[in-house]
Amino acid sequence: MTHVPRETGRARRERAGKVIRLLRKAYPGAKCTLDYETVHQLMVATILSAQCTDERVNMVTPGLFEEYRSVQAFAEAELDDLRQAIYTTGFYANKARAIRESARELLERHKGEVPRTLEQLVKLTGVGRKTASVVLGAGYGLAEGIVVDTHVARVSRLLRFTSERTPDKIERDLMKIIPESDWIGYSHLMIQHGRSVCKARRPECSGCVLSTLCPSAGHERPGSSQPGPQAT
Numbered sequence: 140m141t142h143v144p145r146e147t148g149r150a151r152r153e154r155a156g157k158v159i160r161l162l163r164k165a166y167p168g169a170k171c172t173l174d175y176e177t178v179h180q181l182m183v184a185t186i187l188s189a190q191c192t193d194e195r196v197n198m199v200t201p202g203l204f205e206e207y208r209s210v211q212a213f214a215e216a217e218l219d220d221l222r223q224a225i226y227t228t229g230f231y232a233n234k235a236r237a238i239r240e241s242a243r244e245l246l247e248r249h250k251g252e253v254p255r256t257l258e259q260l261v262k263l264t265g266v267g268r269k270t271a272s273v274v275l276g277a278g279y280g281l282a283e284g285i286v287v288d289t290h291v292a293r294v295s296r297l298l299r300f301t302s303e304r305t306p307d308k309i310e311r312d313l314m315k316i317i318p319e320s321d322w323i324g325y326s327h328l329m330i331q332h333g334r335s336v337c338k339a340r341r342p343e344c345s346g347c348v349l350s351t352l353c354p355s356a357g358h359e360r361p362g363s364s365q366p367g368p369q370a371t
Contacts, residue, residue, distance in 0.1 A: 237265020
């Protein structure tokens with residue numbers, strides 16, 4: 140059981156740096172787990188990933204992207220057909236509308252190209268800050284923020300990098316201690332670690348490379364209350 144004394148901001152930044160270095164060694168291939176070939180396909184896949192696992196999205200998108208090969212094709216899609224194609228991802232009615240409307244907006248405002256700024260992206264139907272950050276980071280290599288999904292939120296709280304509950308507030312805390320050059324990679328590493336070792340229902344603290352740096356190491360037991368929402 141590891142005890143970490145109350146930290147200064149500098150100490151927390153230093154610990155975060157050590158965490159990132161260890162996780163980079165543990166997961167050298169960590170990257171966005173959504174399958175895509177174009178930035179627009181990434182945007183569509185990210186919209187589909189809301190309240191759905193990446194694995195499920197990756198089962199749906201091969202057929203979807205075969206049927207709709209361009210922004211134009213999505214813009215001209217029949218909603219009923221699009222709903223049926225993405226049905227298993229859940230919330231299919233809202234997602235279908237968001238995918239079609241955002242494609243039309245890309246054609247009308249950006250000549251069919253996915254914009255490269257957060258400000259422009261979040262003006263598209265169905266694109267919030269999280270989706271925009273995924274698109275910019277994984278699609279363009281641009282770090283506008285830190286993507287906070289349930290894995291990132293949960294593991295970051297266990298590491299005591301934040302005590303906040305909402306994605307926006309968690310992101311603000313993380314941006315204070317994570318170097319901008321690591322904003323994109325941090326999310327990929329947290330997601331990989333959350334799926335592989337620091338699991339929501341049964342964290343494997345005894346085999347965790349972060350056990351000496353994590354204030355929660357050994358505290359989480361099966362059936363105990365978790366400090367954040369469980370990842371799917």
